[in-house]
Amino acid sequence: MAARREKYDRRQREVVSIAAALFARRGFQATSMDELSEATGLRSGGLYHYIGSKRALLLQIFSELMDPLLEQAAAIDSGTPEQQLRELVRVWVRHIEAHLDHMAVFAQERHAIEREPEWEAVRASRDAFEAILASKLRANGITDRLQHFALLGMVNHTATWVNPNGRLSADQIADGYCDMILK
Amino acid sequence: MAARREKYDRRQREVVSIAAALFARRGFQATSMDELSEATGLRSGGLYHYIGSKRALLLQIFSELMDPLLEQAAAIDSGTPEQQLRELVRVWVRHIEAHLDHMAVFAQERHAIEREPEWEAVRASRDAFEAILASKLRANGITDRLQHFALLGMVNHTATWVNPNGRLSADQIADGYCDMILK
DNA sequence: ACTTATACCGAACGCTCGTTATAAAAACGG
DNA sequence: CCGTTTTTATAACGAGCGTTCGGTATAAGT
Incomplete structure (x- = not known):
């Protein structure tokens, strides 16, 4: 049973x-x-x-992508502001590297996620994650929208080129991104 | 007639x-x-x-997006290496801002572009642009793949949040990105 | 005025799609 | 070993898709 x-x-x-x-x-x-x-x-x-249904399959894929990431992100609360930001980006890039297929589907169906009422929960998860990201940036003195979007862009784009068996580890990539943002 | x-x-x-x-x-x-x-x-x-056909419509959209950008990028050849890189990113962000719909379709159909033989010409255009970008970065002493991909990621992601009537102009956005890359 | 080419319509085609009703088969509990 | 529930196969459905085609009205060229 x-x-x-x-x-x-x-x-x-x-x-x-x-x-x-x-x-x-x-x-x-x-x-x-x-x-x-x-x-x-x-x-x-x-x-x-x-x-x-085929639709329910999509929702499952979205949930498997967003829910664990959001959970891990929300759990980060110890260390200096810089350590917390760096840890967040590391967790994030690791998660992307482990869910490349999910990321591809997510990016591809962005237009549906953005508009259809059916995916409200998915949008809420994404917004919650971005709010955590914004707060960690703010704690590091970064309030510029441009830098927020830049980080979002470079990290999400990672899914299209990263190779889990390649030379660069997820953590190395994450640290490199943080260096660019933190100057 | x-x-x-x-x-x-x-x-x-x-x-x-x-x-x-x-x-x-x-x-x-x-x-x-x-x-x-x-x-x-x-x-x-x-x-x-x-x-x-519906397919031919897609090709038309891809061409309208890639061809003029590639042409403008290839024409940049005067000024210091930094001026040339900055000009390239400016042209690029301006083009994106002027073709938001095209960019959305392009991002959405990435999986098809990447794999189907039908879109070989589109892939070639994209690769040619990225080669120009790489050469301008190299002229500024940037040979790191990570910084190349980071720039690609942040610029392309601009299409999902930029508002042509907003506070930030395309050139301001482009300059902000260059500042991050050039330290 | 008459011919010819263009711009557009409306119906129909052949096909594929996601989904479901039904039922057989397999796995399990007693 | 029987009865029940879970798992899988089969076949069919109604709808919607991209596309084609014969035809008509309009405008151009002569």
Whole structure:
């Protein structure tokens, strides 16, 4: 009964992971349920046993991306202002490096996230994270909107070029960004 | 004859512009030809008199974004290395501010641009621009990949928050970015 | 005035999509 | 080993998609 539930959950997470990889490469709308069926080995009936709908799959991907990051960010509260900011950016870049597919889907569906009422919770999570970022910047004497946006831009853009097996580690990248912002 | 051609071209550019705005807000795949029909005031038959296909519309949007920017960037060759880099970023941010819809579509369809053979020319334009950027950075003693990507990230991300009627001008934004990179 | 080319319409086509109803099969509890 | 619930397969659905095509009205060229 409990073992049953766990197996179900594991398979569900597997489906979401496969879907994220597929959506990242081919695009959300361009990926058909047939392709997802082939990639998972489940026929459409079995697929819908694990996911409510294609849309719900998107929400799951967004949640897996935003929720743990927000939680980690909110937990940072010890050390000097500079240490806290640096830790935040490190956590952030690490999270991105670990969720490249999720990031690609997120960036691709930005237009939907921004406008549709359905994704209000996703927008709220993002705004909450950006509020934490702004407060850590403020604690370091940085109140300029331009620097806030610049940091957001460079960090989020990392997802498009970073290689988890490359020479630069996530922490090295994060430190490099902080150096630019903090002069 | 010539006036006829000119009117046709003007209407065609108008259709592309309306399509870019629609794609930026609703997404390329999510926008139907019916919606485009309603937005332009042309029925499907008339629409296809001006555009080859929905795909061709995308290519047109990409070209309008990349080609003029690349041309302006390639023309920069006078002044000190720092002046040239600053001028490049200014031109770049100005171009983005003037093509917000195009940028949104471009970002949204990145996955397709990156992989499909159809968009090889678009990739080539983008790579050519980034090569120019790299050379201007190198002339300023910046050879670090991280700083190159950071600049790319912050500038491209500008499209998601900049307001052409806001307090910050494109040139002010560009100068702020250069200050961060050049220390 | 008559021919020709252009601008646009409206209906229909063939196809694919996400989703679901139904039912068989497998896994489990007693 | 039976009965029940969970998991998977099959087939079909109604809708919506991008595109085409025959046709009409308008304007240009002569």
